[in-house]
Structure formats: C-alpha cells, structure tokens
Amino acid sequence: MSNEMIEETKRESREAIAETLPRIVLDLSAAVLIWLFGRLVFLPIAEGIDFFGYPLPEFLNFVILVALVIIVFKVIVDVRRFIDGLAGYAALVIGADYDVTEQEVTHYKTALGGLFDVIVVSLAYILLVDYFSGIHPAIAGVTLLALVIWAIFKLWAVVQSISGEIRRYTSRWSRKALEE
Amino acid sequence: MSTRSRVIVLSTVLAVDLLFFIIVGQYYPEYFTAILDWLPYGNEVEAAVIILSGLLVAIISGILLFRGLIGRLREVLD
Numbered sequence: 001m002s003n004e005m006i007e008e009t010k011r012e013s014r015e016a017i018a019e020t021l022p023r024i025v026l027d028l029s030a031a032v033l034i035w036l037f038g039r040l041v042f043l044p045i046a047e048g049i050d051f052f053g054y055p056l057p058e059f060l061n062f063v064i065l066v067a068l069v070i071i072v073f074k075v076i077v078d079v080r081r082f083i084d085g086l087a088g089y090a091a092l093v094i095g096a097d098y099d100v101t102e103q104e105v106t107h108y109k110t111a112l113g114g115l116f117d118v119i120v121v122s123l124a125y126i127l128l129v130d131y132f133s134g135i136h137p138a139i140a141g142v143t144l145l146a147l148v149i150w151a152i153f154k155l156w157a158v159v160q161s162i163s164g165e166i167r168r169y170t171s172r173w174s175r176k177a178l179e180e
Numbered sequence: 181m182s183t184r185s186r187v188i189v190l191s192t193v194l195a196v197d198l199l200f201f202i203i204v205g206q207y208y209p210e211y212f213t214a215i216l217d218w219l220p221y222g223n224e225v226e227a228a229v230i231i232l233s234g235l236l237v238a239i240i241s242g243i244l245l246f247r248g249l250i251g252r253l254r255e256v257l258d
Binding site for chain 2 (some may be wrong): 018022023028029030033034035038041042044045046049050051052056060061063067071127130
C-alpha cells in the first residue's frame with residue numbers, strides 16, 4: 001500500500017467511525033425505549049381487549065416487532081460501516097506501519113465484521129424474542145435455530161480470515177528466522 | 181423548525197403520551213373507562229384504537245426524537 005493510500009484509508013476510517021458511532025448508540029437507545037414502553041406501558045393495558053375478534057396484545061406485539069426490526073436493520077447497516085472503518089484503522093495500527101496489504105485490511109474487515117454481526121444479531125434476538133413469543137412461540141424457536149446455523153457459518157468465516165492472517169505472519173516470521 | 185425546538189416538541193409529545201397511558205391506563209383505569217363511556221362507539225373497539233394510536237404516536241415520536249438528537253449532536257460536533 002502506498003503512503004497516500006494508507007493516509008486515505010486512515011482518514012476514511014476515522015470519518016466512518018465518527019459518523020456511524022453516535023447513530024448506532026442513538027438507534028439502539030430508540031430500540032430499547034420502544035421495547036421498554038411496549039412491554040411496560042402498552043401491553044399491560046391491552047390485556048383482555050379484542051380488536052375485531054383478534055387479541056390486541058398480539059396485534060401490538062406485531063406493531064412493536066415491525067418497528068424494532070426496522071431499527072435493528074438500520075443499526076446492522078451502520079455497524080457494517082463502523083466495522084469497515086474500525087477494521088481499516090485496526091489493520092493500520094496492529095499491522096506494521098506502511099507495510100499493510102489490502103488483503104490484510106480485508107481479513108480484518110471479515111473477522112471484525114463477522115464477530116460484530118454475530119454479537120449484534122444475538123442482542124437483537126434477545127430484544128425481539130418476547131415479541132416473537134407474543135405472536136407465536138414457534139416463531140421464536142425457528143428464528144433461534146436459523147440464528148444458530150447462521151452464527152456457525154459466520155464464525156467459521158471469521159476463523160478462516162484470522163487463520164489466514166496468522167499463516168501470513170508465521171510464514172514471514174519463519175522466513176526471517178531462516179534468513180538469520 | 182430548528183433541530184433544538186423539534187427535539188423539545190417531540191420529547192414533550194412522547195412524555196405526554198406515555199404519562200397519559202401510565203397514569204390513566206394503569207393507575208386510574210376508572211378514568212380510562214369514563215373516557216371510553218363518553219365516546220359514542222363500542223368500548224372494546226374504542227379502547228383498542230386509543231391504545232394502538234398511543235403506541236403508534238410513541239413509536240413515531242420516539243424514532244423522530246432520536247433522529248433529531250443525532251442531528252443536534254452533529255450540529256454540536258460541527
């Protein structure tokens with residue numbers, strides 16, 4: 001990577017982090033707020049009320065779930081951008097300065113992105129599980145099953161990219177050791 | 181409308197909405213029933229529509245409030 005490219009990657013990374021981090025924090029706060037007033041204020045009042053023959057709590061669960069899913073998707077998009085920025089910065093800080101390849105940045109992006117995706121989606125599941133169960137308990141079970149299978153594949157990709165980096169560092173170190 | 185006044189208006193709307201449903205809906209349900217009796221349609225549908233509208237107002241004002249806060253934060257940082 002040339003000096004200009006490294007400086008540009010650093011600048012882009014800083015901008016991405018500064019732009020997305022406040023948005024992620026505030027969107028998550030909005031999601032938690034909606035979850036809280038749904039669970040503590042509106043669902044207790046709606047108990048025992050029917051809306052055109054359909055139980056109102058299930059209807060409210062669905063409305064809250066849709067709002068939370070929209071926010072969570074927005075957060076995931078922002079987290080992806082944040083991770084891209086963080087990975088670029090991490091590759092430049094952890095890797096030897098001015099000796100960073102684009103492949104290294106891609107590996108860091110895959111590793112950090114995968115880890116954060118699994119963490120964010122698991123937290124989102126914890127946030128949504130009550131509302132899934134409120135509509136039908138089977139929805140929560142099927143979603144958890146899909147989540148576990150997806151997380152295994154995602155973590156596998158993370159391990160692959162980290163092992164790629166370890167392989168690269170090990171071969172460089174062994175080459176140096178043999179030369180000495 | 182400036183970001184600051186939008187944040188103030190939205191937080192007031194959210195606070196009034198939530199306080200109404202906490203106080204009247206949960207702590208003084210007799211007032212809630214009185215409001216429903218005062219309205220001309222069947223109590224069950226009215227209650228559902230009021231609660232649903234309250235929830236929608238809370239969700240929309242909550243989301244807009246946090247978007248306003250992001251805008252305000254950007255203004256402060258700039």
